[in-house]
Amino acid sequence: MLVLDRVGKTYPNGVRALDGLSLAVAPGEILVVIGGSGCGKSTMLRAICGLDAPSQGRVALNGTTITAPHEQIGIIFQEPRLLPWLRVADNVGFGLEHRPRAERRARVERALDRVGLLDKAQVWPRELSGGQAQRVAIARALVPRPQVLLLDEPFSALDAFTRADLQDHLLDLWADAQPTLIMVTHDVEEAIVLADRIMVMRPRPGRLYEEIACDLPRPRDRQSAAFDFVKRRVLAALDRSLDRAVITDDGETRAVAGGGLWW
Amino acid sequence: MSLVSMTASVEPAEAAPAPANARLARVLRPALGFLLPVALAVFWEAAVRLGLSNGRLVPPPSVIWNTFVDLARTGELQQHAFATMWRVAWGFAFGVLAGTILGAITGYSALTHRVVDPTLQALRSIPSIAWVPLFILWFGIFEASKVILIAVGVFFPVYLGVMGAVTSVDRKIVEVGRVFRLSGVAMVRRILLPAVMPAYIISLRAGLGLGWMFVVAAEFLGASTGLGFLLIDGQQLGKPAQIVAAIVAFAILGKTTDWLIALTAAPFLRWEDRFARS
Numbered sequence: 001m002l003v004l005d006r007v008g009k010t011y012p013n014g015v016r017a018l019d020g021l022s023l024a025v026a027p028g029e030i031l032v033v034i035g036g037s038g039c040g041k042s043t044m045l046r047a048i049c050g051l052d053a054p055s056q057g058r059v060a061l062n063g064t065t066i067t068a069p070h071e072q073i074g075i076i077f078q079e080p081r082l083l084p085w086l087r088v089a090d091n092v093g094f095g096l097e098h099r100p101r102a103e104r105r106a107r108v109e110r111a112l113d114r115v116g117l118l119d120k121a122q123v124w125p126r127e128l129s130g131g132q133a134q135r136v137a138i139a140r141a142l143v144p145r146p147q148v149l150l151l152d153e154p155f156s157a158l159d160a161f162t163r164a165d166l167q168d169h170l171l172d173l174w175a176d177a178q179p180t181l182i183m184v185t186h187d188v189e190e191a192i193v194l195a196d197r198i199m200v201m202r203p204r205p206g207r208l209y210e211e212i213a214c215d216l217p218r219p220r221d222r223q224s225a226a227f228d229f230v231k232r233r234v235l236a237a238l239d240r241s242l243d244r245a246v247i248t249d250d251g252e253t254r255a256v257a258g259g260g261l262w263w
Numbered sequence: 264m265s266l267v268s269m270t271a272s273v274e275p276a277e278a279a280p281a282p283a284n285a286r287l288a289r290v291l292r293p294a295l296g297f298l299l300p301v302a303l304a305v306f307w308e309a310a311v312r313l314g315l316s317n318g319r320l321v322p323p324p325s326v327i328w329n330t331f332v333d334l335a336r337t338g339e340l341q342q343h344a345f346a347t348m349w350r351v352a353w354g355f356a357f358g359v360l361a362g363t364i365l366g367a368i369t370g371y372s373a374l375t376h377r378v379v380d381p382t383l384q385a386l387r388s389i390p391s392i393a394w395v396p397l398f399i400l401w402f403g404i405f406e407a408s409k410v411i412l413i414a415v416g417v418f419f420p421v422y423l424g425v426m427g428a429v430t431s432v433d434r435k436i437v438e439v440g441r442v443f444r445l446s447g448v449a450m451v452r453r454i455l456l457p458a459v460m461p462a463y464i465i466s467l468r469a470g471l472g473l474g475w476m477f478v479v480a481a482e483f484l485g486a487s488t489g490l491g492f493l494l495i496d497g498q499q500l501g502k503p504a505q506i507v508a509a510i511v512a513f514a515i516l517g518k519t520t521d522w523l524i525a526l527t528a529a530p531f532l533r534w535e536d537r538f539a540r541s
Contacts, residue, residue: 049442051441051442069441069443071444074442077435077438081436081438083436083454084534085457085458085460085534094439095443097453124533124534126534
């Protein structure tokens with residue numbers, strides 16, 4: 001169980017990126033965080049993975065407070081961030097340096113096979129396409145078998161087709177060991193395709209605005225009415241979460257109330 | 264002469280099928296760079312042979328070649344070249360050592376950078392030859408002052424290169440190291456070192472180039488051996504062929520040592536575009 005307890009982050013320049021965020025994520029849950037820019041989504045991920053300590057509150061995994069990067073928490077960034085001086089296989093095995101060579105090779109091979117890039121094992125990162133590089137980054141993060149995997153807008157730099165492909169792929173990989181996934185995105189459809197739960201955040205200061213459960217049966221059909229329904233609900237929440245919409249909060253809420261019947 | 268006729272033979276090859284033509288072009292294109300110097304050499308040789316010039320101040324290639332061979336046969340050339348290489352080697356070693364250590368420290372620690380870098384930048388703006396009188400007073404007229412002058416010349420490009428490379432290591436890549444919980448030593452070995460390697464190699468090559476420059480300056484100022492001494496000796500005894508022969512020796516040594524660095528470094532830089540394609 002991953003728990004955030006009143007986590008806040010104030011940057012040295014006085015910006016309050018995150019304000020009293022409390023959250024519990026169950027093992028194997030897929031939580032997607034969505035919100036306007038500057039609402040502290042990335043700050044939250046960086047606090048969870050121990051890259052930036054929060055200014056207030058604490059993050060705990062199974063009762064242990066996270067103060068530095070933890071071996072059970074992996075992260076995939078917006079950019080693949082592969083090490084250009086290592087071949088693809090060595091990039092994937094980067095977190096296994098201390099393991100015996102045979103084990104390392106077997107695990108790297110399996111991971112590359114799972115992302116469909118076994119034939120690229122001895123290739124330099126610069127020779128990969130954007131989608132391939134991000135798949136290598138996913139393999140690298142999954143190879144140490146983390147309990148929690150954080151994804152910071154991992155597909156936002158990719159074209160729509162590759163993105164949809166990788167979303168399906170991510171679910172496949174998730175099914176292997178079922179780690180907890182926490183993903184930040186700007187893409188509402190991506191959120192609904194993946195999430196068990198969608199968390200809408202609002203900016204200045206970054207706060208949890210609304211939680212929307214998303215229990216459509218998988219695999220999810222983007223064309224279905226139910227999918228569309230959740231999408232409208234998320235979009236409406238996003239609208240309301242932005243300052244300009246707050247004024248008309250009541251009206252907006254009523255507009256969404258129709259969703260209450262189904263929900 | 265043969266190169267000139269080879270390039271001339273490109274024209275009949277145009278009639279051949281395209282692939283053969285392309286292959287020939289690929290072989291000949293680098294040879295195009297030789298066209299101008301070879302033509303000039305041939306022209307000057309012919310001019311002297313035909314009596315258009317006596318070639319006393321600008322000796323023709325054949326005379327330079329003979330001087331070069333004579334110097335090599337007596338062992339003089341090797342002796343002088345060795346003396347020069349010895350100085351460059353030591354100067355380069357000290358300069359690289361100091362430049363690497365100081366560059367790494369100032370690049371890594373902002374505080375040290377603030378304390379040390381302004382002084383070094385101020386020292387850098389002094390033309391290094393200006394140190395010579397002081398170095399001679401301090402370290403004598405023999406090897407020490409020469410080696411130190413060369414080391415000063417090598418130091419600055421290496422220092423600047425290392426410092427710049429360390430400061431500009433991508434924060435995002437360093438974060439990857441942090442996420443995988445690398446210790447300080449592992450971070451240096453697995454992230455920082457490979458990341459700065461390309462810039463480091465370039466700074467080593469720049470430093471070596473300056474080392475060869477400064478050895479000449481050092482040897483101009485009172486040496487009894489070395490290629491720089493051959494230059495001065497040739498000037499004082501009115502032997503231009505010896506001067507050019509020494510210059511040629513410098514060119515060969517400089518190019519060879521630079522090539523050795525590039526060759527040694529190539530396996531570490533295979534991941535870079537330009538080495539992978541060569």
